[in-house]
Amino acid sequence: MTVVIGFEGSANKIGIGIIKDGEVLSNPRRTYITPPGQGFMPSDTARHHRAVILTVLKEALEQAGLKPADIDCVAYTKGPGIGAPLVSVAPVARTVAQLWGKPLLGVNHCIGHIEMGRLITQGNNPTVLYVSGRNTQGGLVIAYSERRYRIFGETIDIAVGNCLDRFARVIKISNDPSPGYNIEQMAKKGTQYVELPYTVKGMDVSFSGILSHIEEASHKMLNSGQCAAEDLCFSLQETVFSMLVEITERAMAHCGSQEVLIVGGVGCNMRLQEMMGVMCKERGAKLFATDERFCIDNGAMIAQAGWEMFRAGQVTELEDSWITQRYRTDEVEVTWRD
């Protein structure tokens, strides 16, 4: 029996979760939400996390009905992410690890998503589409091969989530509960398809072109009454999601894979799941997706990746327990799979 606690705070969500042998015992989370038209600033986000982290830690232990002595390992997000929030969470993990006398494990955030996805969906060896707001890795097609999560397709500029979030700011959509969620709701009411730039380069995608186009053109289009904000949301989703489905399909064709797993915040989007489902059906492939508890950054996914790493014999020494803003998924040696 192995119980792992995971600390996640690399962006604007702070979550702490506890996993016991594949069972999620608790997974409380708080989100730092900014007013419409604003993104979240690193120092404010870090301040938010510092204010609530101990409360969330208490909740995690209470909801799981555990005491510190019951924990076997403390996992935390080593990276990638935003510096200030990462730095505000890691010391808490280090401190409790030392206080409770437990080993520490630095986890790659994206691998956290993948391992939680694998746990929840029990997919065999899926092609993974990791879609989030984070610029280092948001819009990634990954497949496992020979002890690495290899990257097959990626965004060559900004992340898909980042593209959506920045568009939301341009037309002042609320950030509560998240800009992406609100774009999705508005898109459902959209009726008119507006043509937007579509950029796939080989197995990679590019979102900066469509973002700059829509940033420039949206005010003009809305003011002239050519289309409604809902139509822009709808058209943006249709375009960027088509791009992601296309590169996923290319990776599947390249690897001969018959399974797809969507992880990351944007993976909550039902339209993306729907489109991926249609593509999979046409190829005879299976689609796996998780719900907002696990798509969105959370502590339990860090705990789950930590569980795998710990059982494979990995440990992070205190002097190696730094954090890093840039941490490529394919840098990690996946010793827990063969």
Add this chain to the structure above:
Amino acid sequence: MTRSVSLLVWFTKWPRGGSLSMRSRGSSGAADRRRRKAAAVNMSQETSMALQEFLSQAELIKQGAEARVYRAQFLGKPTILKQRFPKRYRHPLLDEKLTHRRTVQEVRSILRCRRAGISAPVVYFVDYASHCIFLEEIVGSSTVRDYIASTRRSDASEDLGWLAERVGQILARMHDEDVVHGDLTTSNMLLRHGLEDGESELFLIDFGLSYISALPEDKGVDLYVLEKAFLSTHPSTEALFQRLLKSYAAASSKSSAVFKKLDEVRLRGRKRSMVG
């Protein structure tokens, strides 16, 4: 033979229609335009029916993510038919736009390359209604991917440097023509052997994602896409790829700007900065 003749008959029956004729730029009135449009739609429907019949007799050799590839005889020549089919997950307007654009771009880029003396299959015919391209079949060829893989399997020490140099040269010429391929992989290059003088010919194919651009950034990304595809498909070939780039530099007049951009894109992948 009969089938290709019937297809050709439809094509020649309507001199204004079809893919290879020039569109009239006369200042005829709206009624004229409506009549011609109706005729074109009519013709394309009839062509598509003849095409469907033709395809049902052809040999399906591959179904990729985007297109079905058939083999047949057309006008007595071995022909590859590449038909892009609708993707149902896309919004229909987006799907039609993309499919049409890729068909057009593919044909345009092939013609542009061929006119510049770069080896690519001859385009025999295009049906824009069903997005089907009839191309010269490069008989007796294999993809560069298969060639590299089989050569390394049979004789690991064999020097493939000559191949890397040829690829570098052909890409340099293509980029100097301002054609950006958009999907460079070793599966999109064909090698034909067995010519009289023992020489082999290198062809570029699959120009669906291609476009015209003079920007070093676009050419740099083109090479970046190839580098990723090359190194992930053929492990431990970094030195070979370096020879490819050297040969590219020697053959292209604009390579330094392109390589600068290639370095930038590589760096973007390795060290993206976090901006929320």
